[in-house]
Amino acid sequence: MKHKKIIDQVAGKVKQQLEHEGPGHDWWHVFRVWNMAQRLAKKEKVDLFVVELAALLHDVADWKFHGGDEKIGPRVARKMLLAEGVDEEVVIHVCEIISTMSFKGAKVKTKMASREGMVVQDADRLDAIGAIGIARAFAYGGHKGSLMYNPDQQPVMHKTKEEYFKGSGSSVNHFYEKLLLLKYQMNTPMAKRLANERHQFMKKYLDRFFQEWAGKV
Ligand code: ADP
Numbered sequence: 001m002k003h004k005k006i007i008d009q010v011a012g013k014v015k016q017q018l019e020h021e022g023p024g025h026d027w028w029h030v031f032r033v034w035n036m037a038q039r040l041a042k043k044e045k046v047d048l049f050v051v052e053l054a055a056l057l058h059d060v061a062d063w064k065f066h067g068g069d070e071k072i073g074p075r076v077a078r079k080m081l082l083a084e085g086v087d088e089e090v091v092i093h094v095c096e097i098i099s100t101m102s103f104k105g106a107k108v109k110t111k112m113a114s115r116e117g118m119v120v121q122d123a124d125r126l127d128a129i130g131a132i133g134i135a136r137a138f139a140y141g142g143h144k145g146s147l148m149y150n151p152d153q154q155p156v157m158h159k160t161k162e163e164y165f166k167g168s169g170s171s172v173n174h175f176y177e178k179l180l181l182l183k184y185q186m187n188t189p190m191a192k193r194l195a196n197e198r199h200q201f202m203k204k205y206l207d208r209f210f211q212e213w214a215g216k217v
């Protein structure tokens with residue numbers, strides 16, 4: 001009961017904070033990740049309280065939008081959790097998850113240390129692929145001022161997170177630099193299954209995109 005109250009409080013605060021965020025990181029992304037994380041957690045032996053809190057807080061104060069300070073997300077999350085009276089042990093676990101889970105380039109490893117982290121990372125990554133993932137990529141690309149596609153520009157398999165975050169490729173290149181790689185990086189069996197389907201959908205979409213680009217269909 002106490003846990004439910006805390007989750008509701010945190011969800012309310014995150015919603016308020018992200019309501020006016022740009023595309024990609026709006027409240028509804030967090031809402032979907034929260035929902036999917038709960039679904040995946042049912043099949044895993046995990047602490048649901050930790051999973052829900054990490055899902056809700058994983059994008060608060062995303063450092064990409066806050067002057068590049070990587071520590072700011074976990075710091076804001078920590079403050080919020082302590083204000084709700086969450087135990088230190090849980091706070092540490094949640095902050096550890098949110099500071100390690102994000103994608104940082106095709107060749108950069110981001111292995112999670114706990115089952116709870118694996119579930120939340122899977123839920124976040126599922127939201128980056130499939131129909132929603134396609135919409136998010138073009139929305140984010142538009143927000144950044146990237147081209148939708150540039151046939152003269154090859155995708156880059158980034159070796160460091162610095163290179164990855166500096167990248168200024170087209171939205172279609174983002175599929176090759178991240179989205180089409182995610183199905184191979186899922187942690188849990190259920191996410192692997194869902195990712196496979198979403199992956200197929202993206203491939204079909206890209207096939208069609210290139211056919212239309214070439215004026216074939
Ligand atoms: P996440 O919330 O999955 O950690 P990010 O914060 O990296 O994702 O990015 C938010 C959304 O924008 C994701 O769906 C991601 O795939 C997409 N995105 C990130 N970088 C780019 C880019 N350079 N071009 C197009 N879409 C991008």
Ligand code: NI
Binds near residue numbers: 029059
């Ligand atoms: Ni996210």
